[in-house]
Amino acid sequence: MKGRANDKTSASTDTASLSRLLEFARPEARPIALAFATVAVTSGIQLLFPLAFGHILDLALQPVPAMPAEYVAFGLLGMFAVNGVLISLRSALLMLSGERIAASIRSRLFAAMLSQEVAYFDRRATGDLMNVMASDTVFVQKGLTNNAVTMMRSGVSAVGGAGLLVYLSPTLAAVSLCLIPPLGFMAMKFGRYLRDQQKEVQEALSRILETSESVVSNIRTVRQFDQEHREMSTFDDRVQHSYHESRKVGVPQAVFDGMAYLAGNMALVAVLGYGGSMVTSGAITAGELTSFLMYSMSVGLSVMSMFSAYTDAMRAAGAGVRIVEVMDRESLMPSNAGGRTLPSFRGDVSFHDVHFTYPSRPNVSVLTGLSLHVPPGRVLALVGASGCGKSTVGALLTALYAVDRGSIRFDGVDLQDLDPRWVRRAIGVVAQEPVLFSGNILDNLRYGMPYATRAEVEAVAMKANAHDFISQFPDGYETLVGERGLQLSGGQKQRLAIARALLKDPAVLVLDEATSALDAESERAVQSALEAAMKGRTVVTIAHRLSTMRSADTVALLQDGRIAELGTYTELAATEGDSFDRVYILSAALVYVLDCALNIQEAGRSTQA
Numbered sequence: 360m361k362g363r364a365n366d367k368t369s370a371s372t373d374t375a376s377l378s379r380l381l382e383f384a385r386p387e388a389r390p391i392a393l394a395f396a397t398v399a400v401t402s403g404i405q406l407l408f409p410l411a412f413g414h415i416l417d418l419a420l421q422p423v424p425a426m427p428a429e430y431v432a433f434g435l436l437g438m439f440a441v442n443g444v445l446i447s448l449r450s451a452l453l454m455l456s457g458e459r460i461a462a463s464i465r466s467r468l469f470a471a472m473l474s475q476e477v478a479y480f481d482r483r484a485t486g487d488l489m490n491v492m493a494s495d496t497v498f499v500q501k502g503l504t505n506n507a508v509t510m511m512r513s514g515v516s517a518v519g520g521a522g523l524l525v526y527l528s529p530t531l532a533a534v535s536l537c538l539i540p541p542l543g544f545m546a547m548k549f550g551r552y553l554r555d556q557q558k559e560v561q562e563a564l565s566r567i568l569e570t571s572e573s574v575v576s577n578i579r580t581v582r583q584f585d586q587e588h589r590e591m592s593t594f595d596d597r598v599q600h601s602y603h604e605s606r607k608v609g610v611p612q613a614v615f616d617g618m619a620y621l622a623g624n625m626a627l628v629a630v631l632g633y634g635g636s637m638v639t640s641g642a643i644t645a646g647e648l649t650s651f652l653m654y655s656m657s658v659g660l661s662v663m664s665m666f667s668a669y670t671d672a673m674r675a676a677g678a679g680v681r682i683v684e685v686m687d688r689e690s691l692m693p694s695n696a697g698g699r700t701l702p703s704f705r706g707d708v709s710f711h712d713v714h715f716t717y718p719s720r721p722n723v724s725v726l727t728g729l730s731l732h733v734p735p736g737r738v739l740a741l742v743g744a745s746g747c748g749k750s751t752v753g754a755l756l757t758a759l760y761a762v763d764r765g766s767i768r769f770d771g772v773d774l775q776d777l778d779p780r781w782v783r784r785a786i787g788v789v790a791q792e793p794v795l796f797s798g799n800i801l802d803n804l805r806y807g808m809p810y811a812t813r814a815e816v817e818a819v820a821m822k823a824n825a826h827d828f829i830s831q832f833p834d835g836y837e838t839l840v841g842e843r844g845l846q847l848s849g850g851q852k853q854r855l856a857i858a859r860a861l862l863k864d865p866a867v868l869v870l871d872e873a874t875s876a877l878d879a880e881s882e883r884a885v886q887s888a889l890e891a892a893m894k895g896r897t898v899v900t901i902a903h904r905l906s907t908m909r910s911a912d913t914v915a916l917l918q919d920g921r922i923a924e925l926g927t928y929t930e931l932a933a934t935e936g937d938s939f940d941r942v943y944i945l946s947a948a949l950v951y952v953l954d955c956a957l958n959i960q961e962a963g964r965s966t967q968a
């Protein structure tokens with residue numbers, strides 16, 4: 360009972376997905392209809408062939424033929440030529456339409472992925488999404504074009520051939536066709552099994568892509584930790600699993616193919632034996648028996664090809680469900696939700712009893728009643744132990760996640776009432792590990808402001824202490840930065856990230872200070888870039904360095920999901936034996952020690968030089 364209910368559910372899911380994906384085939388209705396139309400002609404001609412062949416044979420066997428057999432042969436040749444042209448036309452139409460359908464499904468998929476809230480990507484692996492984009496779309500593309508036409512072509516040939524068999528000899532037809540219904544039943548069952556199993560096959564493939572994607576993009580870490588072997592063995596395990604899942608499709612498919620082959624030939628042998636006796640008794644001519652055999656073969660092949668197209672269509676249905684799942688998922692935080700904008704935003708930022716838990720980790724509360732106020736133009740340094748939620752505060756400020764309870768307000772207006780696009784334009788972010796895109800420096804700087812002029816870009820680059828090092832590259836602003844900025848140093852990336860944030864001229868700046876120590880010179884360059892960037896803006900800086908805490912107007916200590924202490928650096932440092940001390944000693948002192956070590960190393964180098 361349960362199995363049947365599941366079967367019904369997945370069948371209705373498939374139907375819903377299919378009708379959804381058919382929308383993408385609608386603009387291609389004409390070329391696909393034309394491809395279908397060619398089927399009528401090519402299948403008709405193909406059906407005439409056995410009749411004509413039998414006719415030629417009978418003419419050849421006659422002592423005085425009614426007409427020369429060559430006439431029939433030439434007629435056939437002409438028809439095959441027409442078929443050849445139509446088959447080429449159909450192939451071209453299906454290929455082009457299929458590619459256009461795949462392209463529009465991929466565009467829609469990508470748009471759907473881009474619109475999802477950030478929490479969605481916390482849960483869903485990149486490799487899995489890429490697999491939907493690359494491989495599932497191909498199944499659906501084939502399902503909506505080639506498979507559909509193959510089904511029709513084989514259907515016409517099978518039904519037409521069967522009709523002609525009955526016309527030639529109903530008794531022989533019964534012998535020839537008796538194995539088709541049980542085979543058809545098996546094919547239906549097998550098709551359903553394939554549809555479900557295909558999802559497992561695709562999931563397994565996604566796991567493979569996940570591993571390769573993560574290893575390739577983190578190859579430096581893999582190499583530095585000498586983990587190639589372990590990664591290789593994880594990869595092999597996943598490949599084995601994928602093979603195992605594919606085998607569950609391949610083995611039954613092979614058995615089915617063999618059985619279908621055997622059944623088809625058994626029918627042929629039966630026709631040959633029974634038909635031979637009919638020729639001997641004069642019930643049919645030798646030519647008619649030959650035609651009959653050819654129709655039997657053609658019907659057999661068409662039925663096989665129908666089964667195979669059907670199983671492919673079932674695979675496409677499985678892939679279609681995965682596509683529609685992503686494509687039709689409504690984002691929980693759509694960027695285009697609209698809302699208010701604040702044309703004269705002053706940069707007043709406040710948190711009111713904010714509670715927050717990451718949706719991907721619902722059992723761990725990160726913020727449990729955080730309240731905080733940063734007046735316009737002031738600098739707040741947020742400090743706290745590693746993992747206490749400092750970066751989370753930055754993520755909430757840029758509306759990457761929605762708070763569970765409480766509110767974040769800009770100039771007193773709840774963030775939830777504001778247009779998320781406006782919010783992201785109004786806030787500049789310099790992340791702890793700045794992310795650059797492959798491309799050149801100019802494109803990276805203009806990322807949030809594609810229409811900024813070259814002069815504007817250079818001005819912010821100067822402010823961020825980046826102009827000089829950029830100008831020293833032979834290609835200047837056109838220098839390629841490599842994938843994720845791999846061809847730049849940490850300090851250079853940070854300065855580019857500062858310049859990129861400044862180009863938006865944001866009223867509020869969120870700075871997630873890098874925990875990794877830079878060499879003294881880069882440190883100074885980044886530090887002075889940050890100081891320039893902070894001028895005249897409200898700044899929330901996630902601080903790890905003593906100097907940042909000292910220069911901030913207010914320091915807030917985040918602990919247990921809320922603000923434990925608040926005041927100037929001097930006030931907090933003066934309070935004896937409290938938690939600020941511990942955090943300050945642990946984090947700032949560590950950074951200080953690292954800085955000293957680097958300076959000593961550098962001094963050593965210059966002495967050697």
Ligand SMILES: Nc1ncnc2c1ncn2[C@@H]1O[C@H](COP(=O)(O)OP(=O)(O)OP(=O)(O)O)[C@@H](O)[C@H]1O
Nearest residue numbers: 481717719720725744745746747748749750751752
């Ligand atoms: N995307 C995420 N999904 C689930 N949990 C997360 C996510 N990002 C962070 N966390 C968890 O939330 C908590 C707070 O993380 P957060 O990055 O805000 O800490 P932090 O104070 O900035 O740490 P650090 O100083 O080390 O950068 C941590 O326990 C972390 O594991």
